[in-house]
Amino acid sequence: MHGEVRLRLTEVEAYDGERDPASHAWRGRTARNAAMFGPRGHAYVYFTYGMHYCLNVVTGDEGTASGVLLRAGEVVAGTEVARARRPGAPPRDLARGPARLTKALGVDANQYGVPLLDPAGELRLERAGDTPGPELVSSGPRVGVSREAERPWRFWLTGDPTVSPYRPAVKRRR
């Protein structure tokens, strides 16, 4: 959650640090990905496509650079605030996609590197209820990555309407 807006996560995607060709950390540490190499439980926020922010949770030990991209969620509190940030969006689309999620939450470069497990933090990750069992979770190829897209490291709640529509990675023309 961030401020008044609370999300129930429905879709995430994993990246395996420097060993993973699809990871931002693949070519080693840079100014942009420095937070991925930091302690687990902190935020790695990146800016892409000239206009979007995406939010990751750092999951590996310090120096490891693994992370999980938060791809989608269902807004369960603070709907008014989220709707004001995404005017015109149908309720189920408020956080349906990694950039939509940060927009609805109000996350941007200001949250780069902040701790997510601090109960006093504005932006934080909380456990709510039991971890869903395998019968409720699906997995498949990651989205938008051109290398190693076949790794089935995107996970989502089966049948949940707030999961982002699957779009296979394609080479862009120009």
Added chain:
DNA sequence: CGGTTGATTATCT
């Protein structure tokens, strides 16, 4: 519906 395209810039080659 589904497919295509422009937006817009930090980052890396």
Added chain:
DNA sequence: GATAATCAACCGT
């Protein structure tokens, strides 16, 4: 100079 862990608008069917 090209690309990118994307989105929304716009097309034709």
